[in-house]
Amino acid sequence: MHEQFHTCPRGFLTGASSSYQVSVRSRLECMQMCSRTHSCCGVNICPSGFNGEVNCGITEEVQSEVCKNLIAAEKVSCYFAQKKEQPQEPTTEAEETTTSTTPTTQEPTTTELWCRNGGTLNNGKCDCTIEFGGRACERLIRDCSEAFQNGYTTQPEGVYEIQPKSSPVSFPVRCEFTWGVTAVFRRLDTSLFNRDWNELAHTGINPHDPNIYDYFVGLQQLHEMTSQAAYELNVVAWIGSYSKSILYDNFTVGPESTHYAVTYSRFRPNTDFQDGFAAPPPIVFSALYRDVNGCFGQKGAAGWYGVDCSGFSLFTDGAFYWPGTGSEPVPLDRVEIKFVRQSDFYDD
Template sequence: MMDLTSRIRFQSGSHVPVLCILVLLVDCSCSSEFRGELFTAMSGCSEGVILPVSPVNSDVVASAGQCLANCLEDSSCMSVNFCEDSQSGQVCHRLPETSNGTCYDLQAAVGCVYLEPVNVCQHGGTFNDSMSKCDCSGDFTGPYCERRYRDCSEAHKYGMRGKTSNHRIISIQPLNAPTEYEVECLLASGGWTVVEERKSSCQNDYNKTWDEYKTGWTTPCNRWLGLDALHYISNQGIATFDMSVRGSGALSGQYYYSNFKIGDEVDGYTLTYTGSFQHTSKASGNGFEYGVASKSINGQRFATWDRPDSSGCSVCDGAGWWYGTDCPETNLHKKFDTSVSSMNMAQWPDNNGVLEKVAFIKTEIKVIW
């Protein structure tokens, strides 16, 4: 066994796949092939030597991999002496110091190998000795900086703030999502991920295909995150959806939907929520439930012209939206036109329940972590 373990050591600055680290912590009976991805030889001083300091703890382990894993989980451990004992087997001595990468402080010890965890942080992260954790950079987080933030609210929770304003563009990868998404973050009030922004001064055609609504789009002044991303973000925790609307008359305010979720594609990206409430000082009405019950979109599937709903509303409205058994009067993907003579345009109720024509919308989602 010493033929292999006497020559292993963490390699400084190596990019260790997170999957390998997780396997190491859970199942430490590592194969030689697996160890080769994690360790490399410490030239000239790794075989038959120890760092002669008093250990903070010693325990019997199954392998050198388990010894190093135990050290990484112990904030007082900086390095280890891993030794063969004729009675106990393989013993891991956790040490409070390091050799500083040299052989000069080591002493000969038959059947032992000195192992020193160096930088296990990925994606440019650095190990913080005083905190015994990785300090991550950019959009990465996790014990080893191994993953993207799940959304803007998690980024805010772990300290991300805007550089010159509350706005910041980052890459996220929601829980269970197979890919990353570039999103706009509003890093205030707990961190919000922008779902949609639409202005009357921009292109007005939202009669797009199912695939376009699925993957999303960004123009110089319009943004639609995409149904796939919205599904993954909304299903990784308790989410709140914020609808901000401005338009004609007295329409200028916000409305919130709690425990908001979007189903997957197989489910038709069904929209559901369990509660709703107005902004405390600047409110609009509840457009998702405006009018008779058949016009409510809570519990309804998304539809487009190329995947229409059974009532044909997506075709006659000329826009992708959530439709029930009756065409809603508050489809925010219809055309924007606030002129008096305009017909079949996007509308939303003001705080008094009066339908007004829409000129601007911005929607955001926040997950409680």
């Protein structure tokens, strides 16, 4: 579906008036509505903030140029998706008879490589635009590491849409291109993160605005991303202006049927912090309305806990801690969770 549209820069919408607006379940559904409507020229897509729904503004004003005459949106996650095949003005019967016998385009043969979504052919290979991947740029990138591998190594960090292999829909994350980092969690010591199971598993916390410091992409999204390749987890712990990376190799989040159990092959020791996931396995997620091991009731906060309810939660309301190398846990001022892919995608 995405290959039928030009995705314009985030934070901007078309200045053309909308013929009508509706609330739909996803960006994909909004594009599908436009695709099925011959007179539709594009859609303004903006998150509504409720259960992942989006406000979908259908415009029927023909756009002669790609992503022109855009205006600033109220939210950075809003954007305009412009239909590639714009509706044509009606022609006379004589004109239709003449043009119907003359081919306008030639479809690529089976041996030709057809680069989609703005990609360009370069020495037999498609150079994709920053948000697309695959041999023919036919799909969205599956993580920020893919854009980094495609040559985008010096771009400023920002919000981009990704769609992991098993994910039915795309979702925005913050990409840092120095190392191809996918940032999925940010909070302060004043944040209210002790949410119920459904919100943390399926909705996330402010999932459409990864720029702010009360943000979590969601447990299901973590599972979909970490199940497609091997990933390094980086918990960036801040104490004042000092930060320290707490690193894990081959970190995975299991499916909901396992209560999003975490596994990893190695914790990399450092001089300031210990392993915050060190607990008797399985280490599963527990929250209000899905307190599988009773640890939410015992601890009073959602989080990953072992069978004896040991573990440190980042999903508290207010102050939160991480185990230090001393005898007492260390209070943190803020924390970010980031992933860098360590392998090729498993299906490649």
